[in-house]
């Protein structure tokens with residue numbers, strides 16, 4: 001029950017039990033991630049557990065405008081006109097994930113054309129999602145934390161060690177084969193622009209797209225041990241890698257599956273277990289595998305770092321330029337700072353999307 005202790009205090013333990021406990025027993029067995037029984041939506045719907053109060057207010061129903069080609073149609077996940085978005089529903093970051101979804105729907109001209117793929121590992125959250133967002137197109141996927149637990153090494157901040165942080169590595173396996181492109185988003189961000197503009201990003205011949213930060217000193221993302229070992233460091237030879245943040249990525253799942261990038265990421269994680277080649281959590285393997293091979297995306301789509309420094313936390317300002325997405329990466333989270341009355345100025349931009357609050 002470690003997750004309860006780590007739970008950062010936005011609802012009481014009693015509330016957690018009411019909302020989540022019916023589902024704790026309903027997970028498929030350990031090897032679920034590789035099996036075909038990944039979507040357990042049906043199971044949940046028939047669970048029949050009565051939930052009388054939910055921690056989130058119901059959002060308005062977001063409908064397509066007249067400009068959208070399809071009007072009020074019920075989509076199946078394989079429909080070609082859909083925009084696919086993957087987000088984790090980590091109990092600890094649930095409030096952030098819900099706000100992220102809310103922000104996406106609010107700024108979308110065709111919100112009904114969006115399909116959400118939620119990655120979960122601890123509990124059944126289907127009722128919570130469908131009660132909070134009526135008519136949302138979504139599916140839940142069980143991500144087995146045991147799959148990565150042995151691969152995770154300690155990092156500078158314990159939140160970076162949460163197994164669900166690594167679920168993004170397995171999207172190509174988890175999602176149905178008909179889903180050929182996915183936007184992966186972290187839980188500590190909000191969009192203030194229409195996600196369809198990000199969706200149509202051209203990836204060229206690349207497998208992933210993300211905003212790159214070439215002024216950041218790339219050397220510092222890896223340890224001296226890494227750079228001194230020629231066998232490791234020559235992985236970058238012939239490449240000009242730049243730092244990028246893995247909290248906002250557009251991924252070509254067809255290419256990912258074809259090349260088998262999941263295995264390449266896992267290989268670096270295994271090396272890290274014994275050699276300590278980096279300090280951060282799930283990010284460095286992406287730099288190792290994709291650095292210098294990333295389709296650049298405009299920086300407006302990841303105004304990151306608003307959570308402040310990884311260790312101390314502190315208030316950060318926006319990077320210059322336009323803003324389509326605000327990302328509270330770093331140690332501070334806006335919902336925690338707002339609740340504790342120690343908000344940073346930009347946290348007020350997150351607040352309008354917050355749906356937390358008891359409803360009957």
Ligand SMILES: *[C@@H]1O[C@H](CO)[C@@H](O)[C@H](O)[C@H]1NC(C)=O
Nearest residue numbers: 215216217218219220221224
């Ligand atoms: C990057 O950082 C490394 C180690 O901290 C340093 O030796 C190197 O000179 C830096 N490079 C640049 C271009 O600042």
